[in-house]
Amino acid sequence: MSLFNIFDVAGSGMSAQSVRLNTTASNVANADAVSSSINETYRARHPVFAAEMANATAAQSLGQQSSMKVAVKGIVESDAPLIKEYSPDHPMSDADGFIYKPNVNVMEEMADMISASRTYQMNTQVADAAKSMLQQTLRMGK
Amino acid sequence: MAISFDKALGVHQHTLGIRAQRAEVLASNIANADTPQFKAKDVDFAKAMQQATSRQRGVSLGGTHQNHFAIQSSLQAESGYRIPNQPDTGDGNTVDMQQEQAAFMENTLEYQMSLGFLESKFNGLKKAIRGE
Numbered sequence: 001m002s003l004f005n006i007f008d009v010a011g012s013g014m015s016a017q018s019v020r021l022n023t024t025a026s027n028v029a030n031a032d033a034v035s036s037s038i039n040e041t042y043r044a045r046h047p048v049f050a051a052e053m054a055n056a057t058a059a060q061s062l063g064q065q066s067s068m069k070v071a072v073k074g075i076v077e078s079d080a081p082l083i084k085e086y087s088p089d090h091p092m093s094d095a096d097g098f099i100y101k102p103n104v105n106v107m108e109e110m111a112d113m114i115s116a117s118r119t120y121q122m123n124t125q126v127a128d129a130a131k132s133m134l135q136q137t138l139r140m141g142k
Numbered sequence: 143m144a145i146s147f148d149k150a151l152g153v154h155q156h157t158l159g160i161r162a163q164r165a166e167v168l169a170s171n172i173a174n175a176d177t178p179q180f181k182a183k184d185v186d187f188a189k190a191m192q193q194a195t196s197r198q199r200g201v202s203l204g205g206t207h208q209n210h211f212a213i214q215s216s217l218q219a220e221s222g223y224r225i226p227n228q229p230d231t232g233d234g235n236t237v238d239m240q241q242e243q244a245a246f247m248e249n250t251l252e253y254q255m256s257l258g259f260l261e262s263k264f265n266g267l268k269k270a271i272r273g274e
Contacts, residue, residue: 002162006169013173049177068170126169129250141264
């Protein structure tokens with residue numbers, strides 16, 4: 001029954017978007033985390049999404065796979081340069097008087113957050129529609 | 143005289159299956175809206191319907207060796223890639239969220255409509271059996 005697959009697909013979409021929402025939250029929360037060394041500074045992290053082949057052998061025998069779940073391949077740290085600031089009075093400053101700030105772009109993170117929550121909502125709506133379709137099918141003939 | 147369910151239910155049993163499959167395809171488009179390199183798909187309803195009603199139920203090839211793959215030709219309706227509205231979105235993703243949402247909603251209503259037709263067919267059968 002292909003309607004049941006929709007729950008898997010929409011569920012994978014929801015979990016992928018919530019991972020994205022989680023990384024955004026941690027990026028925004030750590031946006032002002034100052035450190036005194038370049039290696040200890042927080043770097044913005046982003047998840048990498050990929051389409052998951054539900055079943056490679058099924059895809060092979062059918063030629064095509066109709067439903068594709070979302071897989072979170074991993075979480076990568078941003079390569080953008082850290083912000084180096086001269087601030088000798090800061091208690092965290094290093095020997096040369098520099099502090100290091102994370103490479104988090106708060107504007108980008110906010111846009112990402114809105115996009116993630118919208119897509120999450122869409123997936124819940126899809127699951128909800130599938131649920132009502134199934135319920136109506138089960139009620140048929142009563 | 144035996145009741146032939148195939149004949150009594152008409153075309154609606156096939157449409158229901160195709161609608162359910164189309165819902166699945168559209169749901170995976172929506173779920174993969176942010177996946178790089180994902181290409182949106184859709185089911186060609188006319189083609190799928192033709193396939194379903196002409197009973198091309200697919201052929202399974204028998205294996206004569208232990209290493210043969212169990213290959214079955216398509217039981218499911220064919221799905222094709224959608225032609226994107228814009229040439230490139232930057233990450234190779236061709237999902238247009240508005241389009242997919244509208245198509246999914248439309249498909250859900252059409253599914254419910256087919257279900258309604260099927261239900262009235264069943265009600266007719268029931269009445270015939272009871273002799274009301």
